Amino acid sequence: MSKRKLYPAIEPFATHRLAVSGLHEIYFEEIGAESGQPAIFVHGGPGGGIEPIYRRYFDPSRYHLVLFDQRGCGQSTPHACLEENTTWDLVADMERIREELGIERWVVFGGSWGSTLSLAYAQTHPDRVMALVLRGIFLLRPEEIRWFYQEGANAIYPDAWEEYLAPIPEAERGDLVAAYYRRLTSDDPAIRAEAARAWSVWEGSTSKLLPNAELIDRTGEERFAEAFARIECHYFTHGGFFDQPNQLLDNVDRIRQIPAVIVQGRYDVVCPMKTAWALHRRWPEAAFHVVPDAGHSGTEVGIIDRLVSATDEFAAL
Ligand code: STX
Numbered sequence: 434m435s436k437r438k439l440y441p442a443i444e445p446f447a448t449h450r451l452a453v454s455g456l457h458e459i460y461f462e463e464i465g466a467e468s469g470q471p472a473i474f475v476h477g478g479p480g481g482g483i484e485p486i487y488r489r490y491f492d493p494s495r496y497h498l499v500l501f502d503q504r505g506c507g508q509s510t511p512h513a514c515l516e517e518n519t520t521w522d523l524v525a526d527m528e529r530i531r532e533e534l535g536i537e538r539w540v541v542f543g544g545s546w547g548s549t550l551s552l553a554y555a556q557t558h559p560d561r562v563m564a565l566v567l568r569g570i571f572l573l574r575p576e577e578i579r580w581f582y583q584e585g586a587n588a589i590y591p592d593a594w595e596e597y598l599a600p601i602p603e604a605e606r607g608d609l610v611a612a613y614y615r616r617l618t619s620d621d622p623a624i625r626a627e628a629a630r631a632w633s634v635w636e637g638s639t640s641k642l643l644p645n646a647e648l649i650d651r652t653g654e655e656r657f658a659e660a661f662a663r664i665e666c667h668y669f670t671h672g673g674f675f676d677q678p679n680q681l682l683d684n685v686d687r688i689r690q691i692p693a694v695i696v697q698g699r700y701d702v703v704c705p706m707k708t709a710w711a712l713h714r715r716w717p718e719a720a721f722h723v724v725p726d727a728g729h730s731g732t733e734v735g736i737i738d739r740l741v742s743a744t745d746e747f748a749a750l
Contacts, residue, residue: 437741439489460508461501465493471536474500475543480664482507495748506660513660519674544568544731556684564747565693570709573673597635633658642728685715693719694743698727
């Protein structure tokens with residue numbers, strides 16, 4: 434059977450700005466049919482922001498899709514701001530958006546950090562979630578952070594790793610996330626920018642099964658990197674603001690009754706399949722699809738096929 438493709442490019446029918454605290458204002462947009470199945474797209478990073486291509490995983494004739502830029506990134510302001518910026522602030526923002534639009538329940542769709550935040554949201558507000566579509570599972574446990582930012586993924590990408598190490602002196606390499614956090618929060622804009630670029634390009638260089646120059650260029654852009662690196666490193670330094678490292682796995686019972694699809698690339702180097710497997714073992718009711726020829730990115734051909742099939746299935750719930 435031929436693989437499912439993304440829906441055609443589309444513009445929002447409405448865009449909004451919402452003050453969610455004394456400090457933060459977030460951007461969100463509505464796509465598709467106002468009377469369609471409500472859904473929310475939860476982007477990655479944290480700090481990655483939304484892209485026009487993210488609108489295209491949903492049939493616009495059947496879905497009322499909402500996309501938002503999480504605090505401090507994309508078109509949300511202040512840019513790259515770390516204050517009042519935690520997982521639980523973002524969960525509350527999703528509720529604010531839902532209430533603002535008068536939506537009762539929605540399909541929640543997220544990849545990578547988007548899967549983390551989708552799970553945190555669903556476990557906090559299970560009654561608001563009609564279905565979950567999760568990709569490239571990331572649970573933000575210490576072993577996952579260690580794998581990608583300290584020791585593990587460097588065995589597969591030793592070349593890109595050299596550039597990730599470059600801004601950090603040898604003496605500080607025993608704890609790279611801490612060394613990066615000092616630089617990403619430095620008062621010196623040049624130090625911040627150099628660290629942000631190296632941190633961000635490391636992820637851009639490792640996210641696709643085959644190297645993708647466009648993604649590497651995008652992750653190296655100053656404005657993107659500033660938010661992506663600072664916000665990621667802030668969340669990882671704080672253990673994702675979870676009470677316990679295994680919180681999202683331990684609380685699966687709260688959401689087991691929700692229809693769900695998990696999609697995972699076999700060769701995901703950013704969020705290795707071990708994590709998706711642990712979630713699958715805890716949650717056997719959720720459909721589990723391993724794409725044999727894909728890495729981390731949501732735009733791998735086989736990943737798109739599974740994700741679009743899932744949203745098509747949930748359009749009729
Ligand atoms: N961060 C994983 C994540 O959410 C640890 C993510 N990985 N790559 C991305 O986001 C971009 C596609 C935004 C570069």
